[in-house]
Amino acid sequence: xxxxxxxxxxxMAGALRSAGFTGxxxxxxxxxxxxxxxxxxxxxxxxxxxxxxxxLALVAVCSASRFFYALLVGxxxxxxxxRPARPRPAWRxxxxxxxxxxxxxxxxxxxxxxxxxAGFSGGQKWIDNLGVQILIYVMLGWGLNIVVGLAGLLDLxxxxxxxxxxxxxxxxxxxxxxxxxxxxxxxxxxxxFWGVLLGFPVLRLRGDYLAIVTLAFGxxxxxxxxxxxxxxxxxxxxxxxxxxxxxxxxxxxxxxxxAAVFGLPFSPLYRITFLYYLILxxxxxxxxxxxxxxxxxxxxxWEALREDEIACRSLxxxxxxxxxxxxxxxxxxxxxxxxxxxxxxxFISPESFTFIESATILSIVVLGGMGSQIGVVIxxxxxxxxxxxxxxxxxxxxxxxxxxxxxxxxxxxFGFALVAIMIWRxxxxxxxxxxxxxxxxxxxxxxxxxxxxxx
Amino acid sequence: MAxxxxxxxVEHLTMRFGGLVAINDLSFEVERGTITALxxxxxxxxxxxxxxxxxxxxxxxxxIALHRGDATVWHALDALTDSGKRGIVRPDGALxxxxxxxxxxxxxxxxxxxxxxxxxxxxxxTVLENLLVAQHNALMVASGYTLLGVLGFPSYAAAERAALDxxxxxxxxxGLLARADDPAGDLPYGAQRRLEVVxxxxxxxxxxxxxxxxxxxxxxxxxxxxxxxxxxxxxxxLSILLIEHDMSVVMGISDSVVVLDYGVKIADGxxxxxxxxxxxxxxxxxxxxxxVAKVEAAVGL
Ligand SMILES: Nc1ncnc2c1ncn2[C@@H]1O[C@H](COP(=O)(O)OP(=O)(O)OP(=O)(O)O)[C@@H](O)[C@H]1O
Ligand SMILES: [Mg+2]
Numbered sequence: 001x002x003x004x005x006x007x008x009x010x011x012m013a014g015a016l017r018s019a020g021f022t023g024x025x026x027x028x029x030x031x032x033x034x035x036x037x038x039x040x041x042x043x044x045x046x047x048x049x050x051x052x053x054x055x056l057a058l059v060a061v062c063s064a065s066r067f068f069y070a071l072l073v074g075x076x077x078x079x080x081x082x083r084p085a086r087p088r089p090a091w092r093x094x095x096x097x098x099x100x101x102x103x104x105x106x107x108x109x110x111x112x113x114x115x116x117x118a119g120f121s122g123g124q125k126w127i128d129n130l131g132v133q134i135l136i137y138v139m140l141g142w143g144l145n146i147v148v149g150l151a152g153l154l155d156l157x158x159x160x161x162x163x164x165x166x167x168x169x170x171x172x173x174x175x176x177x178x179x180x181x182x183x184x185x186x187x188x189x190x191x192x193f194w195g196v197l198l199g200f201p202v203l204r205l206r207g208d209y210l211a212i213v214t215l216a217f218g219x220x221x222x223x224x225x226x227x228x229x230x231x232x233x234x235x236x237x238x239x240x241x242x243x244x245x246x247x248x249x250x251x252x253x254x255x256x257x258x259a260a261v262f263g264l265p266f267s268p269l270y271r272i273t274f275l276y277y278l279i280l281x282x283x284x285x286x287x288x289x290x291x292x293x294x295x296x297x298x299x300x301x302w303e304a305l306r307e308d309e310i311a312c313r314s315l316x317x318x319x320x321x322x323x324x325x326x327x328x329x330x331x332x333x334x335x336x337x338x339x340x341x342x343x344x345x346x347f348i349s350p351e352s353f354t355f356i357e358s359a360t361i362l363s364i365v366v367l368g369g370m371g372s373q374i375g376v377v378i379x380x381x382x383x384x385x386x387x388x389x390x391x392x393x394x395x396x397x398x399x400x401x402x403x404x405x406x407x408x409x410x411x412x413x414f415g416f417a418l419v420a421i422m423i424w425r426x427x428x429x430x431x432x433x434x435x436x437x438x439x440x441x442x443x444x445x446x447x448x449x450x451x452x453x454x455x
Numbered sequence: 456m457a458x459x460x461x462x463x464x465v466e467h468l469t470m471r472f473g474g475l476v477a478i479n480d481l482s483f484e485v486e487r488g489t490i491t492a493l494x495x496x497x498x499x500x501x502x503x504x505x506x507x508x509x510x511x512x513x514x515x516x517x518x519i520a521l522h523r524g525d526a527t528v529w530h531a532l533d534a535l536t537d538s539g540k541r542g543i544v545r546p547d548g549a550l551x552x553x554x555x556x557x558x559x560x561x562x563x564x565x566x567x568x569x570x571x572x573x574x575x576x577x578x579x580x581t582v583l584e585n586l587l588v589a590q591h592n593a594l595m596v597a598s599g600y601t602l603l604g605v606l607g608f609p610s611y612a613a614a615e616r617a618a619l620d621x622x623x624x625x626x627x628x629x630g631l632l633a634r635a636d637d638p639a640g641d642l643p644y645g646a647q648r649r650l651e652v653v654x655x656x657x658x659x660x661x662x663x664x665x666x667x668x669x670x671x672x673x674x675x676x677x678x679x680x681x682x683x684x685x686x687x688x689x690x691x692x693l694s695i696l697l698i699e700h701d702m703s704v705v706m707g708i709s710d711s712v713v714v715l716d717y718g719v720k721i722a723d724g725x726x727x728x729x730x731x732x733x734x735x736x737x738x739x740x741x742x743x744x745x746x747v748a749k750v751e752a753a754v755g756l
Binding site for chain 2: 292298300303304310312317318325438439443445446450451
């Protein structure tokens with residue numbers, strides 16, 4: 001970083017130097033990636049094409065943005081860091097107090113708002129594609145938050161438990177015809193069983209090693225799902241999984257269907273709305289339980305474990321069991337979400353449980369601020385809602401041509417978001433910690449104090 | 456057989472790390488309600504002794520027995536050793552072989568608490584939360600292993616109130632009450648050292664092992680800590696095992712002293728006898744025995 005960034009002064013020479021350096025790095029990086037391109041021509045031969053203007057433009061952009069960062073943004077950040085922290089203004093406390101009840105109220109009214117504004121036709125898009133999708137990830141984020149945010153165990157294979165939940169529901173419902181309401185808790189229990197099974201040998205590992213083993217576990221589960229064709233039907237997946245019923249009444253067009261029983265005209269929207277409230281309830285239960293657990297000895301032990309495992313052991317805390325409960329509980333919520341997912345889609349295949357899902361859930365937790373419930377919600381809205389909204393940006397086709405598909409740029413935007421967070425809020429959007437108990441006054445704990453855990 | 460009110464008995468303790476013998480055939484005893492200081496030059500093996508007692512290291516050889524309750528429980532020691540069990544709990548007392556127990560059970564069942572040479576608090580949690588974590592096992596039972604707690608049973612609320620009262624009492628005694636809601640990492644160094652002692656006390660130990668509690672304290676803080684330690688020794692008939700480099704602290708508050716050098720016990724006894732022991736002086740001043748008198752004269756001892 002340029003010297004000016006530390007002192008808050010404008011340092012032209014330093015900025016130029018770092019811009020030059022960035023330019024060299026970008027040159028080296030983009031030369032093979034962008035400047036040269038191979039295409040297969042009509043006679044099936046490879047031809048080398050060059051894209052010098054694009055290449056040079058990208059190098060220039062990188063260099064110039066680094067120049068401005070070093071010249072202006074860096075010193076500004078440094079000055080801001082030097083300023084004494086101001087106490088939180090009163091209006092922000094007011095907002096914080098009203099945020100949760102208002103948020104829940106909004107979520108409960110959301111389907112009604114959609115019907116009034118977008119009509120029945122918009123319901124599918126706004127409730128199912130956006131609302132339900134985001135809520136699934138909020139729930140998964142909250143579940144993973146127990147493991148990563150509270151207990152400080154880096155789990156890169158969380159999607160495995162999601163898959164166990166989904167396949168448990170799909171297989172048991174199809175084979176034995178058991179109802180959704182019975183299988184939902186059962187899927188959670190099976191997932192947490194797998195969590196314990198994985199946790200037992202693995203939790204003696206720490207930090208990076210734990211992360212790698214959990215990553216491998218996620219892949220193993222996926223490979224089992226692909227290769228155990230007799231049970232899981234491999235790549236083809238499981239189709240026509242029974243959908244959840246309204247306490248026994250199916251959402252079908254038949255005579256005993258939901259619409260007929262309640263004397264309403266048939267519409268798929270009832271099912272969608274029902275699913276929305278179902279996942280909302282599941283997510284709120286996850287949140288409620290997590291918030292509750294944080295104030296119980298087990299939750300404090302998780303956080304203490306994240307802060308200092310050796311000290312925990314010296315206080316008589318069985319760290320293996322404490323880690324296992326975190327793992328099992330996180331897995332259980334993933335199992336609930338998984339069975340919901342299977343029931344909602346009515347079709348599952350190993351495609352849905354790839355590493356990128358684990359990475360998405362983990363980025364939601366990390367972006368939101370590890371351990372923060374609200375942070376997870378914001379991050380899920382931004383990451384999942386954002387990518388869903390990319391589909392809406394049709395006007396970009398006018399700009400970039402008809403072949404331009406904004407959803408292809410999802411990963412690029414993820415990357416940008418992560419880099420931006422790393423620069424501005426390295427501990428996530430909401431990095432402060434609220435103490436679980438207090439004598440006189442609840443003082444928010446700043447991020448510098450709180451440890452991230454070493455597994 | 457051990458004296459009637461012995462709490463801890465370390466016998467022939469040896470700890471090797473590969474070729475390095477960190478502790479060599481060490482034996483000593485700690486009496487109930489006394490402060491025993493463990494002293495020795497840097498690298499003598501003091502912290503290693505603590506790690507063996509508290510179950511963090513498994514000793515290469517030796518027996519570490521901890522006792523509470525009636526003195527007659529000691530008679531069961533040899534039978535217990537042969538039985539291969541970790542300990543016995545009887546209505547009139549309990550006896551544990553610490554070298555057989557994992558670290559958390561040493562704290563939970565044998566009730567040995569410790570502090571660390573480099574402070575190990577939970578810096579991102581408040582002072583109060585640190586003390587509640589210390590009462591984890593009792594609260595865990597009260598919360599029905601979390602089940603009753605999640606459902607909001609009132610029995611847990613009562614237990615938590617009791618835990619908070621206990622924490623408040625200790626904080627008041629150690630002059631930390633005003634900082635109860637601050638993150639532990641925000642406290643000044645001396646307060647962190649005291650908090651670590653308070654946190655250990657919240658586990659209701661029968662033996663408290665303090666690894667250099669006065670390190671880095673100024674003379675006034677150090678004197679305050681001495682008074683506090685003497686106070687808890689007397690009020691709770693607590694036994695304290697203390698590692699300390701500051702000789703004024705050692706001489707001021709300890710009832711007996713064990714001196715280690717290169718893992719070997721070179722002296723033990725009252726502070727008076729140890730202070731005048733030629734071997735001890737030689738070890739501390741780093742000179743041969745015959746030169747001690749010369750050096751003593753030079754530094755004005
Ligand atoms: N885990 C370990 N592995 C290898 N060697 C160790 C280990 N722990 C301690 N030692 C060695 O054992 C010896 C005694 O160390 P110990 O920390 O017990 O000394 P100490 O008396 O506490 O010293 P100080 O006064 O500096 O704290 C040292 O030589 C140390 O290097
Ligand atoms: Mg030491």
